[in-house]
Amino acid sequence: MEEGEFSNIEDELENVKKGDTILHLNYKGLKSLPPCLLTDICYRNLKIIYAKRNRLMCLPEYLNQLFNLVELYLPSNNIKTIPDGICDLRNLESLNLCDNELNHLPAVIGKLKKLQKLQVSVNKLKCLLSCIGDLCNLKTLELMRNDLSTLPVSLCQCERLETLNLDYNRLTTLPRHFWRLTSLSELSVCGNNLINLPQTFASKGSSSNLRCLFVDKNPALHVLPLSLIHVDIGNFQSCRRNDPLGVLPGAVELVVPYKEILVPIVMPPEVRNITTPWKSVPSLQELGLRATGALRSKFMDFKDFDEMLDSLPCNLKSLLLDPTAFCQSCLQEVYVSALPEVVLDQSIFYLGFCCSVKCAVQISLMYSTNFGINIVYPLCMPVI
Incomplete structure (x- = not known):
């Protein structure tokens, strides 16, 4: 000293x-x-x-x-x-x-x-x-x-x-477990490398407390979760500058035709199968996970069921506890297979998931009738 x-x-x-x-x-x-x-x-x-x-x-x-x-x-x-x-x-x-x-x-x-x-x-x-x-x-x-x-x-x-600021880091994704942050009112993730955002921002269909989401300067971010369509998102025009296709190895990638260009849509990394109106039956794995998830909700306080979950591989247990998404209509938990629905509002694309064609039709009618928002349907075509 x-x-x-x-x-x-x-x-x-x-x-x-x-x-x-x-x-x-x-x-x-x-x-x-x-x-x-x-x-x-x-x-x-x-x-x-x-x-x-x-x-x-x-x-x-x-x-x-x-x-x-x-x-x-x-x-x-x-x-x-x-x-x-x-x-x-x-x-x-x-x-x-x-x-x-x-x-x-x-x-x-x-x-x-x-x-x-x-x-x-x-x-x-x-x-x-x-x-x-x-x-x-x-x-x-x-x-x-x-x-x-x-x-x-x-x-x-x-x-x-309530407030989380992650601006100017090197994040490519955020945990899907964010649906547990029910008190979060402001999230800022500007200046990262985000490719997509979790579909679970709104817990079980709730609007949650999220009021402001700032995503400026994430060049590979082309689409936002449908649950955030009425949330203030700042300057989204500073995104969508680079083509994200191929940046997540193994991820399901789709494109949507829009104004003579193809808008790339990268699915959450957990999604392995995309269903369509003409092929709407979920995969056997998805059906099995939904059945197990329903049992979990019914018997979540039973010790034997907890022990059964502990016997599963870590990735499956994690997925059952924190699903990839919730159906936009009936709130059914969605895991690895879903019917995507893309909504266009003021030049911004929003991505949601439905568990069936029936739910997809209901959501399409709700947005087009009540809010005058365009539904991009048929939705998309896979990138080979």
């Missing part, structure tokens, strides 16, 4: 000794937090530390001495790691580490049960650990401008999450 490094914050420290619960350290040129915070009992009542735009490279290990902290505001520093001791800040509600040098979050961060706001934008995060799902009170999560290519399924356990 350099001589006199903390001489310019003596007034701020003295204010805390006199009873102030907020420590203001923004723009002080600090390389570390004052050691006295952890050794002097006078600082035990601190609730908020503001330390924006300093030169901090790390945080002290024994942060548990500041057990009354509610907010840590540390953006625009050079912090590379977060000590495990942060897990002892059991009253922490807001943690801002934007514009630092983090390449990972510690596994213990899931122990911050009171955390409501986590802001780690403009860092070097390549992945999120599954512990993120343990933040049961999280309402705001900001992850923009990192290096994320996937998201853990456990994120969908944060059922109180």
Whole structure:
């Protein structure tokens, strides 16, 4: 520690000794937090530390001495790691580490049960650990401008999450399990490599709380889920610039003729078979999954049924617990085989799935009669 490094914050420290619960350290040129915070009992009542735009490279290990902290505001520093001791800040509600040098979050961060706001934008995060799902009170999560290519399924356990910002990462898909985020009202995924969006944004046909979805600058995104047709989606015209065909190996790819061009439609990766009005019988695998899903809904509280699910391959169990889509009409769960329905509204294509021709006809009539929206039907032709 350099001589006199903390001489310019003596007034701020003295204010805390006199009873102030907020420590203001923004723009002080600090390389570390004052050691006295952890050794002097006078600082035990601190609730908020503001330390924006300093030169901090790390945080002290024994942060548990500041057990009354509610907010840590540390953006625009050079912090590379977060000590495990942060897990002892059991009253922490807001943690801002934007514009630092983090390449990972510690596994213990899931122990911050009171955390409501986590802001780690403009860092070097390549992945999120599954512990993120343990933040049961999280309402705001900001992850923009990192290096994320996937998201853990456990994120969908944060059922109180209201705002999620994932702008400018490397995401190609989002987990279909997003239907569990029933409190989510704003999602921003601008500037990624998204090819499609989950068909399960609206849980069981519910409109959910989602009000704003920002998808600007995803060049390979050509179609949106039908359940989002009345959601504010920002500037979709900045999408649809590149041809996504072939970018998801093994995915079912279709095209829709529109104004002398072919609009590419990439199915969710779980969909293996597309049915059509002239060949509307679902595959045997689809029928089996639907029957099992119906039993799951009926006997979900029975231990024996849970044990039966545990005996299935992991991919099948996961699919049964979180279907690919819900029928736009009857809400039947859809797994690997479905009848797609493409809706055109104000030059934007929306994709939904129906479980049968009967449901597809009902949805077509509803949109054309009640909303005056065009149904692109016959739907599409497969790409060979």
